Structures are given as structure tokens and as C-alpha cells.
Amino acid sequence: MPEQSPGSRPTLEAVAARAGVSRATASRVVNGGAGVRQPLVDKVLRAVDELGYVPNHAARTLVTRRTGAVAVIIAEPEIRIFSDPFFSQQIRGISKELTAHDTQLVLLLLEGPGDFGRIARYLAGGHVDGALAFSLHIDDPLPAIIRRSGTPTVYGGRPSWTSAPGDQGVPYVDADNRGGARAAVQYLRDLGRERIAHIAGPPDQTSSTDRLDGYRDVLLDADPSLITEGEFTVDSGARAMRELLDRRPDLDAVFAANDLMASGALRVLRERGISVPGEVALVGFDDMESIAEDTDPPLTTIRQDVEGQGRLMARLLLRGLDKDSAEARSPASVITPTTLVRRASA
Amino acid sequence: MPEQSPGSRPTLEAVAARAGVSRATASRVVNGGAGVRQPLVDKVLRAVDELGYVPNHAARTLVTRRTGAVAVIIAEPEIRIFSDPFFSQQIRGISKELTAHDTQLVLLLLEGPGDFGRIARYLAGGHVDGALAFSLHIDDPLPAIIRRSGTPTVYGGRPSWTSAPGDQGVPYVDADNRGGARAAVQYLRDLGRERIAHIAGPPDQTSSTDRLDGYRDVLLDADPSLITEGEFTVDSGARAMRELLDRRPDLDAVFAANDLMASGALRVLRERGISVPGEVALVGFDDMESIAEDTDPPLTTIRQDVEGQGRLMARLLLRGLDKDSAEARSPASVITPTTLVRRASA
DNA sequence: GTGAAAGCGCTAACAA
DNA sequence: TTGTTAGCGCTTTCAC
Numbered sequence: 001m002p003e004q005s006p007g008s009r010p011t012l013e014a015v016a017a018r019a020g021v022s023r024a025t026a027s028r029v030v031n032g033g034a035g036v037r038q039p040l041v042d043k044v045l046r047a048v049d050e051l052g053y054v055p056n057h058a059a060r061t062l063v064t065r066r067t068g069a070v071a072v073i074i075a076e077p078e079i080r081i082f083s084d085p086f087f088s089q090q091i092r093g094i095s096k097e098l099t100a101h102d103t104q105l106v107l108l109l110l111e112g113p114g115d116f117g118r119i120a121r122y123l124a125g126g127h128v129d130g131a132l133a134f135s136l137h138i139d140d141p142l143p144a145i146i147r148r149s150g151t152p153t154v155y156g157g158r159p160s161w162t163s164a165p166g167d168q169g170v171p172y173v174d175a176d177n178r179g180g181a182r183a184a185v186q187y188l189r190d191l192g193r194e195r196i197a198h199i200a201g202p203p204d205q206t207s208s209t210d211r212l213d214g215y216r217d218v219l220l221d222a223d224p225s226l227i228t229e230g231e232f233t234v235d236s237g238a239r240a241m242r243e244l245l246d247r248r249p250d251l252d253a254v255f256a257a258n259d260l261m262a263s264g265a266l267r268v269l270r271e272r273g274i275s276v277p278g279e280v281a282l283v284g285f286d287d288m289e290s291i292a293e294d295t296d297p298p299l300t301t302i303r304q305d306v307e308g309q310g311r312l313m314a315r316l317l318l319r320g321l322d323k324d325s326a327e328a329r330s331p332a333s334v335i336t337p338t339t340l341v342r343r344a345s346a
Numbered sequence: 347m348p349e350q351s352p353g354s355r356p357t358l359e360a361v362a363a364r365a366g367v368s369r370a371t372a373s374r375v376v377n378g379g380a381g382v383r384q385p386l387v388d389k390v391l392r393a394v395d396e397l398g399y400v401p402n403h404a405a406r407t408l409v410t411r412r413t414g415a416v417a418v419i420i421a422e423p424e425i426r427i428f429s430d431p432f433f434s435q436q437i438r439g440i441s442k443e444l445t446a447h448d449t450q451l452v453l454l455l456l457e458g459p460g461d462f463g464r465i466a467r468y469l470a471g472g473h474v475d476g477a478l479a480f481s482l483h484i485d486d487p488l489p490a491i492i493r494r495s496g497t498p499t500v501y502g503g504r505p506s507w508t509s510a511p512g513d514q515g516v517p518y519v520d521a522d523n524r525g526g527a528r529a530a531v532q533y534l535r536d537l538g539r540e541r542i543a544h545i546a547g548p549p550d551q552t553s554s555t556d557r558l559d560g561y562r563d564v565l566l567d568a569d570p571s572l573i574t575e576g577e578f579t580v581d582s583g584a585r586a587m588r589e590l591l592d593r594r595p596d597l598d599a600v601f602a603a604n605d606l607m608a609s610g611a612l613r614v615l616r617e618r619g620i621s622v623p624g625e626v627a628l629v630g631f632d633d634m635e636s637i638a639e640d641t642d643p644p645l646t647t648i649r650q651d652v653e654g655q656g657r658l659m660a661r662l663l664l665r666g667l668d669k670d671s672a673e674a675r676s677p678a679s680v681i682t683p684t685t686l687v688r689r690a691s692a
Numbered sequence: 693g694t695g696a697a698a699g700c701g702c703t704a705a706c707a708a
Numbered sequence: 709t710t711g712t713t714a715g716c717g718c719t720t721t722c723a724c
Contacts, residue, residue: 009472011700011702012703021710022710022712023702025709025711027702027703027704035709036709037709037710054470055701055702056471056701056702058404058407058413058700058701058702059408059702059703060702060703061403061404062408062701062703063701063702063704063715064704064716065716067404091453091455092457095453095457096457099455099457104452104468104473105452105454106415106450106451106452106453107437107441107451107452107453108451109437109441109451111438111445118445121400122450124355125401125402126400126402127450357716357717357718359717359718367694367695368694368695368696369695369717369718370694370720371693371694371695373719373720374694376718377719381693381694382694383693383694402716402717402718404716404717404718405700405717406717406718408699408700408716408717409717409719409720410718410719411700
């Protein structure tokens with residue numbers, strides 16, 4: 001590829017001239033070459049090569065009305081999940097899928113409430129063809145903004161305003177949280193455990209409530225004293241475990257809503273000299289890479305394919321954007337399966 | 347803001363018509379309104395408001411040749427740093443600064459060697475005005491690609507091909523690794539420690555070598571048996587500590603090249619019943635949020651302002667892009683200061 | 693200070 | 709199959 005003297009890249013016009021064809025034909029070739037005779041295709045391609053031609057994106061967007069870019073929107077409370085392996089995997093999946101479709105990833109980080117206006121303007125400005133947003137908390141203003149802008153969007157994680165999984169017209173991708181939780185609790189029960197406690201996540205996230213629902217699916221008559229709440233962090237898991245132990249010293253199993261909390265719980269269990277899984281069996285959720293395998297004992301947990309979820313989000317969006325495809329404008333939501341991974345903690 | 351019937355946003359033409367002015371005047375107002383009489387400014391602004399006008403980015407880019415976007419390029423080996431709080435802070439800083447200048451962040455993740463071509467094409471395509479890339483390892487092909495594309499770029503971390511800090515024309519932002527290391531070791535020495543060991547990072551990263559150089563600045567005659575290498579991870583820090591202890595049971599202080607390794611070292615020290623800082627004083631580097639304060643004892647360490655570095659990278663790039671500013675095309679590099687944070691480990 | 697007009701580089705009817 | 713032509717929506721000389 002020839003070096004470019006700054007500010008003067010060759011245009012399609014130049015390519016056409018060099019190849020001895022019209023701009024239209026050159027354009028056709030550059031865009032796949034359908035319906036152009038082979039000799040001409042070759043000529044144009046050669047010219048492209050010799051000139052080091054690269055299409056001007058702005059000009060193309062101006063006429064096609066497609067930007068070839070997708071926004072990934074991360075709301076403020078979620079910003080810390082940047083340092084969450086969870087999120088990084090999801091992003092990676094998204095990136096891979098977008099890249100495979102020659103689509104750019106524009107990262108939109110909301111730093112504070114004042115940023116909503118900026119996002120609204122950005123989306124309204126048609127800078128991107130669509131957006132990917134992450135599971136929001138109750139009363140998050142973002143969905144409204146997104147909807148108003150008319151930007152096709154796929155959510156990651158079931159949005160809290162959809163009343164039930166699979167519900168509504170909002171497309172989203174989520175793990176089968178409820179089913180996974182059910183499997184976890186059922187597994188503990190099959191082990192013969194009778195007093196299975198649950199450390200739930202924050203009640204304003206659907207991943208928490210769905211997992212709690214799964215727990216209840218199996219333990220219809222679950223004693224409320226067996227249920228506590230954490231914030232999906234190690235420390236909150238430890239605190240929850242202490243609470244649980246104080247209230248119900250007789251418990252013989254714990255299902256924690258994520259691995260982080262499970263590892264906190266494990267710490268407390270060990271501190272108190274309670275054997276795992278001997279006296280108390282423990283199951284986590286997520287199968288987080290750097291956590292589940294490294295605890296002592298390693299965690300039995302529910303695995304979900306996070307990177308795959310990212311890919312799926314992107315794929316769903318892209319498919320929805322592709323007018324050729326027969327799909328409706330709003331692709332349906334997808335619930336990805338979970339699997340129980342047996343390790344040593346239960 | 348009025349709802350937009352999809353696909354038909356108001357144009358500047360419409361605004362001009364409504365305000366009863368020419369398109370040119372409307373454009374001037376939208377772009378700051380310099381040299382337009384107040385009454386007209388008001389009229390246009392009102393029209394903009396009533397119509398919910400948002401400029402068409404593609405059209406604007408086509409004529410101005412500026413995209414208003416900056417790429418953040420993350421090379422493959424660095425991808426995992428996504429889950430590194432370090433990186434997330436840097437990104438946050440970048441994002442804030444870019445946002446403040448109405449510039450978009452396009453994330454370019456390199457998934458594998460095959461992606462270099464894609465990046466090259468992307469940069470050559472003029473999709474972005476500039477790029478931000480992260481400290482590369484030796485023989486990384488990225489810099490060459492970037493240079494060839496002519497994309498103005500600021501690096502995060504001193505690139506390994508600059509022979510010395512402050513060297514060369516490549517603009518970068520980096521912490522004063524060497525100075526920080528010097529301060530750490532000097533501090534240990536002032537404490538009266540005589541046999542100060544060093545757990546260095548991987549030798550192909552300048553942050554490692556610069557810190558090692560700082561260590562040597564103070565301990566000119568450092569015995570090689572006092573120096574080991576880790577990979578900036580907790581486990582490698584633990585392993586390095588064991589090695590050190592086996593070789594030099596007489597050591598009375600350790601300077602670890604980052605907090606992660608320091609915490610690994612701390613674990614080993616505790617396992618072996620060696621008191622910290624009583625018998626062995628320990629200093630880390632980075633002052634990583636979720637690490638340094640939470641160890642037992644909390645780490646004395648060298649703090650660097652990571653988010654600030656991100657902001658700085660963006661600011662440097664933006665300034666370089668701004669042709670109005672008198673600055674040269676390549677802004678100079680910046681070395682950010684470090685400070686010693688005294689906690690309990692030394 | 694304001695407007696008229698010329699493009700920026702490309703795609704997409706429409707003709708040939 | 710190929711070429712001609714008309715814009716996409718905006719900024720920016722250049723006259724007025």
C-alpha cells in the first residue's frame with residue numbers, strides 16, 4: 001500500500017480514470033462487483049491496488065444512510081463492571097461479532113446524570129446504526145432515551161421493565177438465570193440437603209430476582225430466614241453468610257447468586273471451622289474464570305457463556321439492521337442455556 | 347425534542363427556511379454563530395429547537411475532513427487488561443476527556459495477528475482523526491502500521507522502542523516509573539534496611555525495566571541474587587518471594603514492581619511466619635484500589651494517577667489535532683509524577 | 693453581516 | 709452490462 005501524502009487520498013474518480021471505466025462501474029466493483037464483466041473487475045481492482053484507494057466513509061454514509069458503526073452504551077452504575085471479567089468477556093464477544101461484519105464499536109460511557117443529554121443527541125444524530133446496552137436498573141432513564149431516538153437496540157440482560165423472561169418487544173440476550181438457579185438448588189437437594197439457604201443479589205437487578213425465583217421454584221416453601229441479600233461482591237457475600245449462620249446455624253447448604261459472593265461465604269465458613277462440602281455444601285453462579293477454580297475447595301457453580309452472549313447481542317442487532325433479511329425490525333430475545341459445573345464445594 | 351419519523355430528519359435547509367435565512371447563515375449559527383447578528387442567531391436557534399434539528403455528521407465530515415472520533419487501540423496481548431482496574435481507569439479518563447471535547451471513542455480490539463490488516467485499513471480509511479494505543483511489547487507490528495497510516499497517535503506507557511524516557515518524537519504518557527521506584531527504595535533505605543530485594547516485572551515491558559532501573563539507581567551495587575522476576579500477577583509474586591527467601595534468607599526488605607506481586611509476596615511472608623514490616627519491610631507500586639488497602643498489613647506503595655494519565659493521553663492527542671493551536675503536529679510526551687503512600691507494610 | 697453557489701466523494705436511478 | 713446524472717447535507721469561498 002503506497003504511503004499517502006496527507007490530506008489527499010485518491011478518490012473513486014481517480015480509480016475510474018485509471019481503470020478506464022466510469023465512476024459507477026468502479027463503485028460497483030468496490031462494492032462487490034456484482035454484474036460487472038470480469039475484465040473490467042480486474043482492471044478496477046488493479047487500479048484500486050495501485051492507487052491504494054480506500055473508500056471515503058463519510059461520503060458513503062451520506063448517501064447510504066448507514067454508518068457501519070454500533071454504539072455500546074454503558075450506564076454509570078455499570079461503569080465499574082469494566083473491571084469485571086464478566087463485562088470484558090461480553091465486550092470481547094461483541095467486538096468479535098461486529099468485526100466479522102465490518103462494523104465499528106463506538107463506546108459510550110455515561111459518567112453522570114448530565115450525560116444523558118449527550119447520549120440522546122448522539123443517538124439522534126444518527127452516528128450509529130444501532131446500539132447495545134446493558135441490563136439496567138429500575139427507573140433508568142436510558143431506555144426511554146433510546147426508544148425516543150428510534151435507535152434499534154439490543155439489551156444485555158433482561159431489562160427490569162419486562163415483566164417476565166421472553167416478554168415484550170424489547171430484544172435482549174440473557175442467561176437462563178431462573179433455570180440455572182433451579183438446577184443449582186435441585187442439585188443440592190438431590191445431594192440430600194434439607195436446609196438450603198440463598199444469598200441473593202441486589203433486588204433491583206433482574207439477574208438477582210430471576211435467580212431468586214429459580215430458588216423458589218424448587219423450594220416453594222422456603223423459609224424466609226434462609227434468604228439473605230448481598231451486592232454481588234466478595235465482602236457482601238461474607239457478611240450475608242455470617243447473617244445466615246447466626247440466624248440458621250442448622251443450614252446444610254448455600255446457593256449464592258454469584259461466585260464472588262460464594263467465595264466470600266466460603267471464607268466465613270472456613271473461619272468458623274465449618275467444613276465444605278461436608279457440613280455445608282455450596283454452589284455459586286457464573287463460573288467466573290479467576291474465581292471459581294481458585295477457591296479452596298473449588299466452586300461447584302452454574303456456568304453461562306458470557307462471550308457467547310456478547311456475540312449474540314451483536315448478531316441480533318446486526319440481523320435486525322439488515323433490511324434484506326426477512327426478520328422483523330425487532331429480533332426476538334434469546335435466553336442462553338446454563339450448565340452445572342461440578343467441582344468440590346458441593 | 348420532537349419524535350422523529352424514522353428516516354427523515356430535518357436538514358439545515360429546513361432550519362434555514364423556518365428561520366427565514368439562508369443555509370449559510372443557519373450553518374454559521376449552528377457552528378457557534380460567530381459573525382451573525384443576534385436577532386438572526388435567535389431565530390435560527392429557535393428553528394433548530396422547534397424542528398429538533400441535529401446536524402448530519404457524515405455530511406459535515408465529508409466537507410470538513412474531520413470525523414470527531416478517536417480510536418482506542420488495544421493489542422491482543424493487552425486484551426486481558428480489560429479486566430484490569432488499571433486499564434478501566436485509563437479508559438475512563440480517556441472517555442471523560444474525549445467527551446468534554448465532543449469526540450467519540452471508537453474501540454479497536456485486536457483479537458489476533460490477522461487483525462492487523464483490518465486495523466491498517468481502518469486507520470487508512472480516515473474513519474478517525476487520531477488514535478490512542480497502549481504500551482506495546484517489543485517487536486509489536488502495530489506502531490509501524492500506525493505510522494504508515496499517518497494517523498496522529500499518542501501512546502500510553504513508554505513504547506519499548508524509545509530508548510530512554512523523554513526520548514524520540516513519539517508522544518506518550520507514562521508515570522515516572524523510574525523516579526517512583528527510586529523513591530520506594532530510598533524510603534526503605536532510610537528506614538535502615540540494608541538488604542533490599544526487588545521483584546521485577548516482565549522484562550519486555552518498559553514499566554518493568556524502568557522500575558528496575560530506579561531500584562538500581564539507589565542500589566548501584568545491588569547483588570543480583572536480590573533480584574527476581576515475576577509477571578505482574580499475585581501468583582508470580584508469591585513464587586518470586588519464595589525464590590528470594592530461599593536464596594537470601596537474610597533479606598530485610600522487598601520492593602515489588604506492582605501491588606499484585608506485592609500481595610503475593612505478602613502471602614508467602616505470612617505463610618513463613620515472617621513479620622511485616624518487622625522483619626521484612628515491603629513496598630509495592632501502583633496503589634491499586636482494591637489491593638493495596640485491603641492487604642494485611644495494608645501496603646505502602648507508589649501511587650500513580652491512572653485516570654489522569656488517560657485524560658492526558660486524550661488531551662495531548664486532541665491538542666495535536668487542533669490545527670489552530672500553535673503546537674507542533676507531534677505534541678511532546680508527558681511523564682506524570684508518582685507519590686509514596688505510607689501504609690503499614692513499610 | 694448575509695446569501696448564492698460550488699463542491700466534498702460517493703451511490704443509485706435511469707438510460708443507453 | 710455500462711455510463712450519465714442527480715443528489716445525500718453540509719461548509720465555505722466569494723460576491724454583495
